[in-house]
Amino acid sequence: MQVADTTRTTELGRRLVDLLDRKNAIDAIRTAEIGTIAADIARGVQSLDDAASSSELMRRACERIAELCPATRVVLSHVTGHRIVPVISYSTEFGSAPSLPAPFDVAPGSAEAHALATNGVTSRVTEPNELRKILGSNGFAIAPVAVDGEVAMLVHVDTPLDGPRGHALGVFTEVLGGCLERVGLESRREHQDLLVRQTARRWGSDIDFDTATSPDAAHTEHLDTAQHLLDPLTDRETEVVRLVLTGASNAAIAAELVITVDTVKSHVKRILRKLGVTNRSELIAKYRPTS
Template identity: 65%
Template sequence: MADELDRAISDTLAEMRTATSEHAVELGRRLVDLLDRRNALAATRTADIAAIAEGIDRAVHALDDAASSAELMRRACERAAELCSADKVVLSRFDGDRIIPVAAFSADPDTTPALPAGFGLPAGSPEARALETNTVTVGSQIPAELRETLGANGFTIVPVVVDGTAAALVHVGTPLDGSRRHALAVFAEVLGGCFERVGLESRRDRQDVLLRESAQRWSSDTEFDTVTARGSADLTQAGAEHDDAARRLLDPLTEREADVVRLILTGASNSTIAAELVITVDTVKSHVKRILRKLGATNRAELIAKYQSSTR
């Protein structure tokens, strides 16, 4: 629309240069009308951009307050719908080469959207293009698994990057224009950062508890008689010593690699670790390779044995 008005203004000015006096008056009226329309359009666009900026600010505050991954995913769907003026949103994670919906939102208060089944990533699909380019992508052919949830009037998708890897997709049930597509890209970037924060805060606390319990359980298996004689005070000291030993073992690792080790020590599989840390299975495998190399272990069993040995 703006481009059409600019062209019309340019054509009118060119025509006025050679117009007769009588015709120039008519062209002058047309020019005034075109300029008024362009100014009105510019004012509307400015107001729209201001509203989008306010929407991004509200979304950031809502995401930042989320205390768990489940709450973060629910709020992400709600805020994406508000930001994009959409009725339906689906948030999905990756499991290998499959897309697994994990949260959904519907603006209809009488409807609780059911989570669609997981589906593969079709080559050449809008989802594949969004992941290849790491950009917001508009599509018209909605995957069959999402049609009941998103509708059939076109959609927009954006990848969510966590720890440097696309770990999730946001499907918005409407095609977006330029300004709202940009807003969705900013939103996805903030969401990725929030996933990292929640993962580091809530999961580390839970994993530390599991790690401590495992250390105490291994300790009781090998030192049951001694621990029983010492009483509860010595058991607490033994637990602290195990924690110190565990920290020494994890010293060479990055924070994310330490998170992966804590889950390995609880017996978690690659897919479970990926779900817990909101990363892909391939990323988990890469972390595991680096962990084994850094800690001098050839496989998970040897890694666990090293931990047991260091905490005895």
């Protein structure tokens, strides 16, 4: 502009103003989009906050993810070792949940493998064969959900995500993992207290007390004894015990607690050792409360 004549300088100045106006307009659009996404995240988080169970929490999460992305189809799956086990499918089109795809292994180099390795949102143009009927053929995105510091679930949506929407899904799944931890902790506290009371009642009905011992003292003694049963166990182990006592399989326990089957097996081994029993049948026979 310093060497241009007046006409050329005026033209360049107009072009510069036009570029600045376009930049400002783009910035304004991006700012508005980010504000909209932030509001969507806030609404989604609010809907998760009062979920009473992990199943209700996951159902609500699928609905909010469909709104946030936006996506037509969402599939939420458990991660069990190197295997993906779909547990919830959600669609805005059908009015009812579409059928779940079959479980499948994590293939080397797949989008699932990349999402698990990076613990971040992954988008691909081609769809995974196992989810073809659910996600369609327009591409997809995957986001991991970490619970207790371990990736326990994967979210599939039927649209590739880049930029703000991809980041928003990552933020939302972090919140979802925290909510699953909270629901699990609350459930474990409730069930631990229930197990203490049931065990105390069982022992109290099986043992005759000295007539000189007051009922209150006897109840306190056996409540303390029942609590002593649980003292060696962690909160997670206590929750596993509760489910084992119902006869639940390792796979069912993993699905309920949103952990892997291998993790359940490790918990069961430690529980058997701590409680001095040799197998699950002996544990059930010895500690399951009688009606």
